[in-house]
Amino acid sequence: MPQQILSLLIAAGFVVCWSSGFVGGRLASALDTPVLSLFAWRFLLAALLVALWCRWRLGEAPRASDMRREMAVGSLTMGGYLLGVIVAIDLGVSTSVTALVTALQPLLAAALAGPLLGERLRPRGWLGMVIATLGVALCVADDMQQPLAAPWWAYLLPLLSVISVTLGSVLAVRQATAMPLSAALLAQLLAAAGIFLLAALVVEGGKLSPPTLEPSFLAAIGWLVVLSSLGGYGFFIASLRRLGVTLTSALVHLTPGVTLLWAAAMFGERLGPTGLVGMVLAGVGAGLAIRYVRRSGPTPRDRDARRVPRTWSAGETPDAAHRVPSRASQS
Template sequence: MPAQVLSLLIATGFVVGWSSGFVGGRLASELDTPVLSLFAWRFLLAALVVALWCRLALGALPKAREMGREMLVGSLTMGGYLLGVILAIDLGVSVGVTALIAALQPLLAAALAGRWLGERLSVHGWLGMGLATLGVALCVGDDMQRTLSASGWAYLLPLLSVVSVTLGSLLAVRGKPALPLPAALLAQLLAAGGIFLLAALVAGGGQLRPPGVEPAVLMAMGWLVVLSSLGGYGFFVASLRRLGVTQTAALVHLTPGVTLLWAAAMFGERLGPAGLAGLALAGAGASLAIRSARRSDPTRRDPGARHAPRTWSTDESPDAAHKAPSPASPY
């Protein structure tokens, strides 16, 4: 498959899968099962599916001592990120405000990636990030109309989520990936499942409530496991490895608009003029930031650049990967 086509598929899959998590959260919020318990079962079931994938694709499950780094990544990008978001919403922080705070993640990722990974943005790149963030603010602005009732400290939770997913993203791309994609995803899902299992047990007084078998519960679980966990986080890991932190973070700007379009189709929620303008602005800003990141990709200037985000597949040698041109996002 041509490199540009593969990059396009990974980028598209990431945006669609990442957006599905917000829709899945909406489905889960309408159920009687406590959301922490539901998310614990979500990650554990997703880990079981990926374990079967590992057996079929790799012939064996990864050893426990090999999964330490990826479990740390998963505890940050999955467990810490989602736990902070869910707790903030549960404490009364508006979904829109939470999404707006989460939209700071690409800016933080771009700033830290420049220092730690050499993925530096030009002035045009920062302009694109700024425009995309403004577009996201317009997209979620309608959700901020209701009176907020959360305590002041609750607004720190989504900010901690931003820090958590950014640090996990940086850790995921430093150096050569230790595990193939299925094994890495399994380790990350197990870590996230452990975090939510502990949180659910604490919130439930030591009891984990099993999910029911009602159609609505099965639909929400299937959505969260297949689309959000396997799709969203699977493409997230693949995007980090192929496109790097900065381009993956820029793609995050597209997810609020896609989520709003999805919500309009599934729940009848219509976009207003501000939402439509924000959707267009976020798309334009993200595209500008991605193009800038591609032009400033350190692997294009120096194949031996330290901590370059370029990685290689299991059937490609490191030498061949460094001789080949760095894959470019066609966005």
């Protein structure tokens, strides 16, 4: 498969599956099972499925050091990110406000990726990020209907989620491992499962609410496991490895609009004119940012392949890496 088409498929899969998490959250909100227990079961089931796949396909266990690195990444990008979002919503912060705050993640990622990874945006790329953020704000404004009734400190939790997922993304690229995608996903799912299991036990008095066989529970858990966990975080890891932190984060700008399309198709929610304008702005801004991060290109600092983004091999120049597949990607 041509490398550009593969990158496009990974980017599209990431946007669609990452957006599915918000729909899964809505399905889960209608259940009687406490949300922390539900997410603990979600990650435990997803980890079990990936473990069975790894056992069948890989045969040998990955190195303990690589597992520790990937678990550290998962504790930030999965556990810390989702825990902050879920607790904030549970305390009364509206989903729209939470989505607006988490939409700041691409800007923070672009700011950190330059000095830490060499992934620099040109001025037009930053303009694209700002336009995309404005588009996301319009999408969210179109959906904001609930009064703000949460305590003031609850609004800091989505911001902590943004910091958590950004630091995890940088760590995933800066301390890249050679683990297969499925093994890396397993390590990250186990870390997230541990975080939510501990949180559920603390909040629910040392007990974990058991799963049920009700159709609504099975539908919600199936959606969250297949699309949001395996699909969303599988494509997230693949996108970080192939596209880098800045490009992956720019794609996050497209997820609110896609989420609104999910909601319109599944729940009959109609997009207002403000939401439509926001979707267009988010798409234009994200496209501009993606274009100019490719032109400026991440620049390897040294020849240590474990310390640079895996978007090209350590001996290539950025321009050459975007023109032809790297030898590392062909091996």
